[in-house]
Amino acid sequence: MNKSYDLQPNSEAESITEDDLKLINAYSRKRLKADDVFVFSAVLCDNEIDRDFERFSVESLKTLAELFVGKTAIKNHSMNSEDQSARTFKTELITDENRKNSLGEPYVYLKAYSYIPRIKKYESLIEEIESGIKKEVSISCCVSKSICSVCKTDLRQSACHHKRGKSYNGKLCYCELNDPLDAYEWSFVAVPAQKNAGVVKSFKDKEGNKKLSNIVKSLGEAEGEILLSDGEVKALRDYIKSLETLADEGREYRKALESETVRFFALTSPEISSDCTRSICKSLSTKDLKELNGALREKQQKLSAPQLAQAKKPSENSANSQFRF
Numbered sequence: 125m126n127k128s129y130d131l132q133p134n135s136e137a138e139s140i141t142e143d144d145l146k147l148i149n150a151y152s153r154k155r156l157k158a159d160d161v162f163v164f165s166a167v168l169c170d171n172e173i174d175r176d177f178e179r180f181s182v183e184s185l186k187t188l189a190e191l192f193v194g195k196t197a198i199k200n201h202s203m204n205s206e207d208q209s210a211r212t213f214k215t216e217l218i219t220d221e222n223r224k225n226s227l228g229e230p231y232v233y234l235k236a237y238s239y240i241p242r243i244k245k246y247e248s249l250i251e252e253i254e255s256g257i258k259k260e261v262s263i264s265c266c267v268s269k270s271i272c273s274v275c276k277t278d279l280r281q282s283a284c285h286h287k288r289g290k291s292y293n294g295k296l297c298y299c300e301l302n303d304p305l306d307a308y309e310w311s312f313v314a315v316p317a318q319k320n321a322g323v324v325k326s327f328k329d330k331e332g333n334k335k336l337s338n339i340v341k342s343l344g345e346a347e348g349e350i351l352l353s354d355g356e357v358k359a360l361r362d363y364i365k366s367l368e369t370l371a372d373e374g375r376e377y378r379k380a381l382e383s384e385t386v387r388f389f390a391l392t393s394p395e396i397s398s399d400c401t402r403s404i405c406k407s408l409s410t411k412d413l414k415e416l417n418g419a420l421r422e423k424q425q426k427l428s429a430p431q432l433a434q435a436k437k438p439s440e441n442s443a444n445s446q447f448r449f
């Protein structure tokens with residue numbers, strides 16, 4: 125499974141301690157000094173309910189903290205081994221007593237410390253991290269249990285009738301992810317920190333579109349309260365705005381189509397009152413209206429063709445009138 129997070133605090137450059145160097149050197153063939161590596165930290169996951177209405181239990185986070193040690197971090201979900209540039213050498217499970225998650229529990233998060241060799245190849249990546257990146261972190265792991273928060277059914281074993289994202293007796297239904305079996309890797313998408321619009325930007329890319337459609341899908345399925353992040357709210361707002369523009373354009377088109385069709389009716393079937401043709405046009409779907417418009421246009425063209433021919437005749441006659449006696 126893959127889980128994506130848009131988390132604070134941002135990745136940070138960290139100073140390197142002697143203990144860190146010992147841990148790092150356990151992964152390196154050649155002996156690395158403090159100057160040879162760049163060390164940074166990132167929050168990988170937490171005990172908050174995510175956009176899929178799933179969350180890790182604190183127990184799971186503890187296990188994941190162990191499992192992520194030694195795993196690689198990939199930039200931008202790339203499968204290219206060139207990008208497997210960072211390795212996590214230390215993790216920490218931190219409880220922030222000053223912050224509560226949406227369930228009112230102390231906020232617990234998994235912080236990973238990783239290093240990147242300071243070589244030419246990774247210069248720009250290190251720069252990106254040093255300049256402060258706001259990132260979306262995506263972790264890849266495997267858990268053996270998904271527990272429904274309402275009835276405690278393990279959804280890996282059987283289904284229950286509760287809907288994730290819906291509230292039951294005022295309590296949000298979500299899935300608790302338990303017993304992690306393995307952690308594979310984690311990746312991060314670097315976005316400049318100063319741009320708050322970065323989150324929205326991520327909604328516009330290929331993957332982002334999928335996310336937006338997932339939000340819309342979850343809105344359609346949820347019957348109770350649903351949780352949205354700031355970024356998701358902003359993306360929805362932008363989406364609604366673009367739909368409103370489209371709707372305005374659609375209304376304009378529809379209006380023009382209706383009045384043109386009424387005009388064709390008047391030209392081809394003058395015996396029908398314009399009140400009647402107007403209400404006919406209004407009652408039709410745009411697709412049917414378009415078809416009717418097309419048919420009436422053709423009829424009108426056929427009707428007007430002989431009229432034009434007739435209209436030509438007198439002029440021809442008048443042109444020839446000088447030869448008449």
Ligand SMILES: [Zn+2]
Pocket residue numbers: 272273274275276277284285286
């Ligand atoms: Zn259930």
